[in-house]
Amino acid sequence: MAQPPNIVILVAKADPGTKSKGVSLLIVETGDLPGYSVGRRLKKIGMKRNDTAELAFADMRLAQTALLGMDEGQGFYQLMKQLPWERLILGYIALGASQCALRVTLEYVRERRAFGRRVMDFQNTRFKLAEAATRIELLGAFLDRCLADLEAGRLTPEGAAMAKWWGSQTQCDIADECLQLHGGYGHMSEYLISELYTDARVQKIYGGTNEIMKDVIARSLDID
Numbered sequence: 001m002a003q004p005p006n007i008v009i010l011v012a013k014a015d016p017g018t019k020s021k022g023v024s025l026l027i028v029e030t031g032d033l034p035g036y037s038v039g040r041r042l043k044k045i046g047m048k049r050n051d052t053a054e055l056a057f058a059d060m061r062l063a064q065t066a067l068l069g070m071d072e073g074q075g076f077y078q079l080m081k082q083l084p085w086e087r088l089i090l091g092y093i094a095l096g097a098s099q100c101a102l103r104v105t106l107e108y109v110r111e112r113r114a115f116g117r118r119v120m121d122f123q124n125t126r127f128k129l130a131e132a133a134t135r136i137e138l139l140g141a142f143l144d145r146c147l148a149d150l151e152a153g154r155l156t157p158e159g160a161a162m163a164k165w166w167g168s169q170t171q172c173d174i175a176d177e178c179l180q181l182h183g184g185y186g187h188m189s190e191y192l193i194s195e196l197y198t199d200a201r202v203q204k205i206y207g208g209t210n211e212i213m214k215d216v217i218a219r220s221l222d223i224d
């Protein structure tokens with residue numbers, strides 16, 4: 001069976017003298033393309049099921065048809081248009097992962113016994129789970145509002161930034177609290193919560209770091 005084509009989308013400057021706004025998007029079918037090579041596979045603390053590798057582009061020559069869009073130099077604006085959508089997706093990933101963390105933790109604490117009681121019966125456990133359930137409901141309600149805004153064409157960059165930073169922070173907090181409720185088993189790879197914990201961390205980094213998200217929000221507040 002034929003291998004699927006290997007496609008990469010590049011953000012590149014046609015003229016190295018220009019600033020970030022002079023970038024263009026290029027779509028490239030790599031195949032045996034001279035100058036393209038895949039470097040070492042990077043080892044990550046989370047998201048281990050996805051591979052991440054260094055890609056090198058040395059003196060690579062492309063046809064004009066590789067340009068995405070009609071004109072050169074529009075890459076920055078093309079990327080900006082997609083960012084709210086991408087950030088909202090990251091918010092929904094955070095919601096799903098948080099729901100999953102709560103579900104596996106509920107299963108665990110109902111089963112596990114300590115000092116003659118179910119871990120579920122400790123007041124601290126009940127409060128932590130109640131907090132997580134509430135945070136998940138609030139996150140879901142906010143994301144659904146953002147989704148309605150997106151569909152209506154009015155999702156703002158700051159709204160999407162709120163969804164991304166709040167969602168990923170909530171996800172990390174819930175993963176941490178839920179892992180804690182697993183005790184020592186939470187630190188073991190065989191328990192799903194450990195993977196939910198390590199996978200959560202990058203959500204605060206990619207798609208624009210949460211610091212950048214807060215900067216986007218603050219800029220929208222600093223307008224007369």
Ligand SMILES: Cc1cc2nc3c(=O)[nH]c(=O)nc-3n(C[C@H](O)[C@H](O)[C@H](O)COP(=O)(O)OP(=O)(O)OC[C@H]3O[C@@H](n4cnc5c(N)ncnc54)[C@H](O)[C@@H]3O)c2cc1C
Binds near residue numbers: 205210
């Ligand atoms: C697993 C993984 C997958 C990724 N996938 C993709 C992908 O598919 N596509 C893609 O384009 N990128 C991807 N990235 C890259 C990711 O988007 C960047 O790592 C991220 O945007 C941060 O950029 P940086 O690593 O250069 O950090 P830096 O910009 O060097 O930031 C370092 C620190 O400085 C802070 N900082 C930087 N600038 C400011 C500022 N102005 N104000 C305040 N604080 C600031 C940051 O918040 C951060 O804490 C991926 C990264 C990882 C780890």
